[in-house]
Amino acid sequence: MSNNKYNDAISNTKIKQIALIIVIVTLFLLMAYQLAMFIPSLLGAITLYVISRKYNLYLIEKRNWKPWISALVIMLATVVILILPLYFLIDTLIEKLGNAQAYMDKFNDFLDKIHSYILSEVQIDILSKENLDKVKETAGQLSTTILSSTLNTVTIIASTYFLLYFMLVKPRVFERILTNAAPLKKTNVNLISEKIRKMIIANAIGIPVVAFGQGLAALVGYLIFGAPSVMLLFALTTIASMIPIVGGAIIYVPVALFMVAEGNTIPGIGLAIYCLVVVGLIDNVLRFTLLKKLEDIHPLNTVFGIILGMNLFGFMGLVFGPILVSVTLLLIQIYRDEFSDEDNVVIASDEEALAGIATTEDVEENNTNSTTNEP
Template structure:
């Protein structure tokens, strides 16, 4: 009986090896933590460009280096530059801290005074007003310091991406062979990960740009102050769940009304509530639903976590990590439970039994 209760040598070796792997992986991640956003960004762009990369290399017979450089340039123009343009607008406007803070303080005081005079409701006490102004000042002065970090992340991201695109089959074979999972679960991870990345890397920026452009038209029509800056702020705010772009255009409308431009302020408010809101709903319920149905709570907590870990890039990577963690829990259940195989895995198991090949990213 005692022998039955003893832990086998194989189990001890497995546990010891797992501990060593985890310790080494922890040391690597800790010392290379600055490059984690670069790796995540490279994987994101690889998934987006994967189909076109195989088409150019295997059907059009392009050289791997040529295909890689063309796709890297295309991704830079289509994906990176629009996001960088919005960030650069914000940095350019917020970088001059003294000028910006003077205007922001007037803007905030005007809104507070107008609401208090009309409703006799002190929306922000003097202490809270000072805290808001201080936080905005710290953000504006630290915006420029993030420019170098962003450029460093982008450069290292494309350095990693080149080797992924140049040898895609080798890259995927290494990942799939390194994963200690069944082929069916590897296929499930690859398919779900592709959908998550497409929804976050393509869907969210498209929704942000769509709302920003529609909002920009309204800002010009109704004469809002600094419409180009408001465009960048609206696009960035649209990525925030629940409140979205309203956190930008509602204070602007109140400010315009407080300035005496009642008709223009009310017109802008109606335009933003109807047209910008309709644009948001239209894009989210068409584009994002087709790409992947991501639960709003995943987005909320993902953005909060991602912003803390990766800064501005966490708007995209945070929700992916939350969804991927939930996916791994599902894979763990599929891998080790005695329950029946889920429907989505039955086809994969059948193909694998027939000798089909498995790719990590489908």
């Protein structure tokens, strides 16, 4: 009789627990849906907070600065260090693309020359008139979108700094709220927060540095081989270098083809070889040194994470796309640690999780070896 009452109590508790979870998830999804426009701003504020957290706490707790003064100084520093270079990069693009008609005329001439050159050399109409018209139409729509999104970008940046200010003024309270809200063990909460911190730093600092390094290397090539509008190409190559798989090649390969089609065969071929070798080398060196040092991120994580993140979050997806993939893999392992009956659960790195290394058999083998080696 007592067992039945106990089972009924457990059943009622589980029902209440499930009902509460459904209510929480529903409210969370409702808030996320209504505040979706602020998600990029929130992600941007979190990124800047993580990057500047150490310095903010130092000014408040070690130097005894007033929190609002520390917050304003940190925000000003991030504007100077992070936002201004991005502003000048975008300003260069807008200045070059501002005269839309002249730009489209040059772009159409650019495509026509590449098309004529390929057709004369290989006798195959790779770029048919229909495909060529589609490319021109897409390019026109893209240039219009870039120009029209300027106001939206300013709004996102303003919202980002509005949220960042309140995070920086009371950093300990902000972190305590997030920690207490997480329905996990404290050790696993700390594990997730440390993982997110490393991933944010690796992506927010590492990816732009790698892209800027490739852009500088390509700029040297553009200057050496006499490419047109070198500063515009530098800006485009830097931005394109953040795109997974293709990267800056979507800029310098067409430029090299254009130079060859113009009759500058040797400089065009030289630019193509230079960029494929030097820019590719810079990419590999920086990725396997800087990014490896900041956080050991699996290449598949980066590729699929950026593709996923760009679709979900826009530009901030470059940072939070890979984080989303990594945290998902980490949560699967934490679920085993929180609710599995296994005594030993290994929280693996991205490399191990994606490769399937952290398995129960590995744990059992390690336990067996340790038992065997005991005196």
